[in-house]
Amino acid sequence: MSETLAAARPVRAEQRARWACTTYFVLTGLTLATWTARIPAVKGDLRLDDAQITIALFALAAGTVLAMQFVGRLADRFGSARVMVPAGVLLGLTTAVLGLAWNAPTLLAGLLLLGVWHGTVDVTMNAHAVEVQRHYGRPIMGSFHGMFSVGGLLGAGLGALAAHFQLTAATNFLVVGIAVTVLAAVTGRALLPAEEHPPQEKPSTSRGVPAAILFLGALGFFCSVGEGSVADWSPLYLHDTLHTSAAVAPIGYAVFSVTMAVFRFLGDRMSTLFGPVVLVRCCGLVAGIGLGTALLLHHPVAAIIGFGLFGVGLSCIVPQVFSAAGNRDPQRRARDLAQVSTLSYGGLMAGPVFIGLVAQGFGLAVGLAIPAVLALLVALSAPAVRPRRAG
Missing domain, CATH: 1.20.1250.20 (MFS general substrate transporter like domains)
Known part of the structure; x- marks a missing residue:
């Protein structure tokens, strides 16, 4: 007992x-x-x-x-x-x-x-x-x-x-x-x-940021570029490019936000069933193909669906990236996560600005295609989130 x-x-x-x-x-x-x-x-x-x-x-x-x-x-x-x-x-x-x-x-x-x-x-x-x-x-x-x-x-x-x-x-x-x-x-x-979080017993001999952490940070950066760009530019894309009303324009971002939140809760079960690599690869493909196809169709309904699929795709990637970074080396877990967080946060700040510059020269549809391409690159890079083998 x-x-x-x-x-x-x-x-x-x-x-x-x-x-x-x-x-x-x-x-x-x-x-x-x-x-x-x-x-x-x-x-x-x-x-x-x-x-x-x-x-x-x-x-x-x-x-x-x-x-x-x-x-x-x-x-x-x-x-x-x-x-x-x-x-x-x-x-x-x-x-x-x-x-x-x-x-x-x-x-x-x-x-x-x-x-x-x-x-x-x-x-x-x-x-x-x-x-x-x-x-x-x-x-x-x-x-x-x-x-x-x-x-x-x-x-x-x-x-x-x-x-x-x-x-x-x-x-x-x-x-x-x-x-x-x-x-x-x-x-x-x-x-x-x-x-549960003891200090390091053996100081790390590495003075720089590990390459694996930089790569994971880059994946976080790619996702954050997409998240920030949809937040700032999807209403303008619907209103100015597709000529929807002011009431319809915010719906794209609202759908994106809801699908992202819902599928984050489903992501844990999917990670257990399929593993993080398959999950990230599929999510990257859903995000990239969903948004890219919607931009090609050039229709308000397609755009709203595309932004929703983009939210579905991005929802599970960042949690898997953070898990991979935090599990890489328990002795420097917080430092690794800090580096990944910094790069990811940089995407939120720099992404919308860069999309705006591209949109000025080539149109907003071309600018929003960049996050779709980045999502496809994340899909190709999915093996980076594979858990490290013990020993």
């Missing part, structure tokens, strides 16, 4: 750790979406112009990338949970006071800090998710990333409701920030103990 109870305890601990880590994925998606949803209100309240908003957005991105440069070593040394919990609390507190900004410089400072804590939580929660997945002994990474999407939808919905009821952005930020702070502090106690 005692042996049965002893065997049950770690299972319950792993379940609690999974839900705690899931909460952090929801909270990061919630926080970012809350800020995004209230950008128009902040712009109006502070009387900012487009250039000032652009600089503020750059500050958020810069803070995220900056944090990713050093958080990996901290997490590898002290354990992902020990870094993630205080960063999560600070993410909530920064969100809560973000609405107190009274001009462009104070908003810029607040967003820079928000980016730092977001980047820190992003790397550590992925490192912790890989560790929880290792304890489970089966793929569960897709469900974590799916809950990030749920958090984003929740934040956008709450922001829309707040705007509808004419609540100020400051009130919206305060309520969400307090909730994030409390949940991060409370659920952090259920994460796997720091002992």
